[in-house]
Amino acid sequence: MTKNSTDQQTQAAQQLFSLLKKSVRTLNPYHVEPAMPRIKLDANENNWLAGRFQPILQERLESLPIHQYPDSDCLALREKLAALHGVDREQVITGVGSDQIISWVIQAFVEAGDQVLVMDPTFSMYEIDTLMAGGEPVRVPLGEGFVFQPEPFLEKARETMPKVVFLTNPNNPTGGVIAPEVLRPLLASLAQLRCVIAIDEAYYEFYGETVADLIDTYPQLIILRTLSKAYGLAGVRAGYALASEAMMDALGRVKPPYHMSGLDQLAALICLEHADALQPVLQKVIGWRETMEKEMKALALQEGEDRLRVFPSRANFLLIRTPLAAKLDQRLRESGIMVRGYGESGALANCLRITVGTETENKELLAVLQEVFQPPAGRSTEKPAEKEGKG
Ligand SMILES: Cc1ncc(COP(=O)(O)O)c(C=O)c1O
Structure with a gap:
């Protein structure tokens, strides 16, 4: 491609952008993470039902x-x-x-x-x-x-x-x-x-x-x-x-x-x-939400609410706030677990939203959480910036 035609294309693309409705031009579009993690706890899905309906669907697809x-x-x-x-x-x-x-x-x-x-x-x-x-x-x-x-x-x-x-x-x-x-x-x-x-x-x-x-x-x-x-x-x-x-x-x-x-x-x-399959699964999710909330609150009690806060939830996820949010998110990603983060500013600053997963998934998540907040002897976890200053 010649330089001239590249310039023309750039100009045309800019023109296209200027043609957008003003309300769309200034819009912050909904962001979805492209990655497919090993354990997906970022979108409030129900991992307990993975694969449950496929065999029936396959059969009925024929007609x-x-x-x-x-x-x-x-x-x-x-x-x-x-x-x-x-x-x-x-x-x-x-x-x-x-x-x-x-x-x-x-x-x-x-x-x-x-x-x-x-x-x-x-x-x-x-x-x-x-x-x-x-x-x-x-x-x-x-x-x-x-x-x-x-x-x-x-x-x-x-x-x-x-x-x-x-x-x-x-x-x-x-x-x-x-x-x-x-x-x-x-x-x-x-x-x-x-x-x-x-x-x-x-x-x-x-x-x-x-x-x-x-x-x-x-x-x-x-x-x-x-x-x-x-x-x-x-x-x-x-x-x-x-x-x-x-x-x-x-x-x-x-x-x-x-x-x-x-x-x-x-x-x-x-x-x-097949909605009758739902009740026992709902009970599992709710039970695990309560278990995770309890475990996280026990951790919060030791760490202090300024280090970890768990907000009460009646859904299939838990919102937490911690100055270690970025580090925790990073450690979870390294372990193949994806949760939803909200950055460092605004009403949800330093918050992570964690979907309640299956038993194995929840246990893995809790293990990472424990490790970040209470690192095994010999491995240190960064203190939040404001605490470091107080020395
Ligand atoms: C409160 C709320 N409403 C609506 C939706 C959209 O759900 P869907 O389009 O998958 O039915 C979501 C999805 O996260 C949600 O959290």
Whole structure:
């Protein structure tokens, strides 16, 4: 390639960038680690269910008519979900992950300049979708220990009159919850305002509390769920939502045809047909979350909360904060274990989010944690910078 043509290409690429919508040009895109680690504890998947549905899927694939477009209405899947939740089929919508349904909520309701209220920190896609639509995310910080504060949230809602409110329960990445006695009155107050209320219950199965029963009371309420977490189907991309028929009519206006492939629908259906396999696995995950939390808290007790803090979680992951976060992350990577880190600044500075894995995976993780905080005799672990100074 000549220098001239390279220059022309660079110029054309710059021009292309300048053609981007301003809201997209300035966007910080969602980052996914490309590596496939030996032990993957960075995305809140359910490793206990690895390989569980493949044999059945393989058998049923034989009769899947892949030369035809899939069912655009996902009827069989929606009927299965409706039966599972005791609601009408018309009150269920499915998506390519709940991610897609989040984007439909924004596409359907948020115009340039509209406000969208979110907790801070929380799942970043609400903000990314809002910015893409030209809307303005309004973050309401969680309180000390990432505990949700209903009063400031409601106050901010009254002040900004958002088009959409997202509440994540349990929250990602903190694992904290909004108890029903707090959430239900808050919903009643929010329902007085003119806004859509999206309750993201992606981790519901690990928590057990829901407000899905309120979809008949509040037409503006939508409950987001996913098969990616407890159901062990993150690779399939299957999410769903429960809401009023009025809400479904709104989302139906932006939903593309044939959004879920026949493969997605079949795998999701098989997974739900074998949902009885789920309960014992959920108990294992919850049991291990409690064990890991206890072990980490015992370590924190010895080390001091400024060296290791474990935030209470009702999901399938634990958020910890430690000045040794970067070192711990590095040691985990060296051991082939990937967790989610959040860098050194912002509300999640020095935090790591650790998915609860299988027994072997959890034990390996805990061993690295022990080693970093309590190195075996003869091997030293760096002290955090601020402690070193105090000598
Ligand atoms: C709170 C929350 N909502 C939604 C999602 C998206 O899930 P999916 O698109 O896999 O259904 C996630 C994924 O991490 C999440 O943590």
